[in-house]
Amino acid sequence: MAYPDNLLSRGESVVLSKRPHWKxxxxxxxxxxxxxxxxxxxxxxxxxxxxxxxxxxxxxxxxxxxxxxxxxxxxxxWRTEHFVITNYHVFFRSGILHRREHQIPLGHIQNMETSVSFWGRLLGFGTLIVESAADQPLEFENVASLPKVQSVLNQLIMDDKQAHRGGPQQGGYPTGPTPAQG
Structure with missing residues (x-):
């Protein structure tokens, strides 16, 4: 069962959706x-x-x-636990009868840490620890393909920061013609 699209904001799309590792x-x-x-x-x-x-x-x-x-x-x-990354948020949703959900806007993520055990390295899973501006660090355990998740999350955070700073021109990237082209 995929993460329900009706829980997403307008313009928000799922970039990565994971369940806990098969282990x-x-x-x-x-x-x-x-x-x-x-x-x-x-x-x-x-x-x-x-x-x-x-x-x-x-x-x-x-x-x-x-x-x-x-x-x-x-x-x-296992079936009802979702770790979802969208273009605006990180969601963690779990629960059978009592549902619990964490939602962290990408712009509020201050730090990410990963912890991978010996078996995690062999089988391809680990723990992702996300620190946000307001909350205590959240641990997402048994995340499958952790390097891929971390890479996607890093890219989305960078894209979000550039979008909120007014685009690439303020980030040091020229947008118009250079004097040599002009």
Whole structure:
């Protein structure tokens, strides 16, 4: 599901939209395999037991609860978390039942910091820490393709600063003909 366009301002467009890195799904997949495999194995072992029907019901209910808690909920968290960069803002949106959103205008970003672990370097994810003018630093963890995100964000911040300074002519770039051309 893409970031909803109806939440954007007029003239605002999505430049980059990311979900957390796929490594967030590794543990739920392992839990799924262990819970389903363990449940079927336990049910097979208990099939000759006198009370196997009751045991199967308990195994099924317990397995279902574990699947919801350890597989479905983490998957929904991953699915509903968005890190979006537009031409005006940085958005971070998360939550299944209770939604939380951070919105930082590009012009208010004062500093960016990245933190990449050993595994993050191997798998291509890291943490982006954004300091804005008004808020405490916000940490966006498990950002996939962090160098690309940082590059896009740097370019958009530079474009935003140039646009608010009156264009390139005040930034040291000539816009009209030079005296030699004139």
């Amino acid at each position: 967030m799904l590794v543990l739920p997949i392992i839990f799924f395999i262990v819970i389903v495999g363990g449940g079927f194995t336990l049910a097979a072992v208990l099939r000759n037991w006198e009370y196997h029907t009751i045991a199967w019901i308990v195994i099924g209910v317990l397995g279902l609860l574990l699947l919801i808690w350890l597989v479905v909920v983490p998957f929904l968290r």
